[in-house]
Amino acid sequence: MRNIIVGLCLTMVFALAALVSLVWTPFDVTQLDISSKLQKPSATHWFGTDHFGRDILSMIMVGAQTSIAVAVVAVVIGMGFGVPLGLWAAAKRGSLLDEVIMRGNDLVFAFPSLLIAIMITAVFGPSAINAIIAIGIFNIPVFARLTRGAALSLWTRDYILSARVSGKGAARISVEHILPNVMNLLIVQGTIQFSLGILAEAALSYVGLGVQPPTPSWGRMLADSQTLISLAPHMALFPGFAIILTVLGLNLAGDGLRDLFDPRLRRVGR
Secondary structure, three states: OHHHHHHHHHHHHHHHHHHHHOOOOOOOOOOOOHHHOOOOOOOOOOOOEOOOOOEHHHHHHHHHHHHHHHHHHHHHHHHHHHHHHHHHHHHOOOOHHHHHHHHHHHHHHOOOHHHHHHHHHHHHOOOHHHHHHHHHHHHHHHHHHHHHHHHHHHOOOHHHHHHHHOOOOHHHHHHHHHHHHHHHHHHHHHHHHHHHHHHHHHHHHHOOOOOOOOOOOHHHHHHHHHHHOOOOOHHHHHHHHHHHHHHHHHHHHHHHHHHHHOHHHOOOOO
16 A cells, blocks of 8 residues: 555656646746756756756656656557457457467567667657557557456356356457456556556657657657766756656556555565
8 A cells, every 4th residue: 555655646746747837837948048058956947957948847847748648648559459459369269360369469579669669760750649659559469468368267267157158248248247357457557558658758759769859858858968967967867867756656556556456465564
């Protein structure tokens, strides 16, 4: 329970920052002020300014929008396609369809999300949409495998056999009986993929394949700071801490939810 509270608190800080930035930021992130460039943290600029004189706190707030939006949509894509595929494969276990779905998952797993993003970008160009597509595609086999594995263990249960005897088809059983019983696992995995999505978005933006300027992004902020790390370390520290704390919060929340949903996993003293 403690992990959930700490994790949600950390996550909510950045979620709240993203929401507030929709209507207000301390400074305009699109306004350049070269005369104020590379200022250290102060009462005016709490996190300092970058090489263009932009307020880093404001950029982190707006960057939270990008990271959270990309990660959320990517997880929704992964669950939206992966869960039905996993349920379908489990219902048709041992069939050609099951084999095709799982081998297709293996094919996607063979290509890291960054490589998928590079291939997509080579065709359509770098953008936030393409980053979402790349991360979402990589999430599909994750949820498909998890759903299929959990569903297979449920298809042998007595209540599933009773449902089949009563005349219910495989699709109806999957929706009414299988899906509700694997939802806990999906929620936990969703928090994990959410944190991985934030890391993936930061990595893609860092190498120039994600969100494009002038839209702020935590990964882009790190990329801009790498040549100025000795002169203005605050340019790298604050967006780096934002990524670390957000991912830590999501992982703690996921770990806590896992223990909450499965008491057998709870450790003494937690």
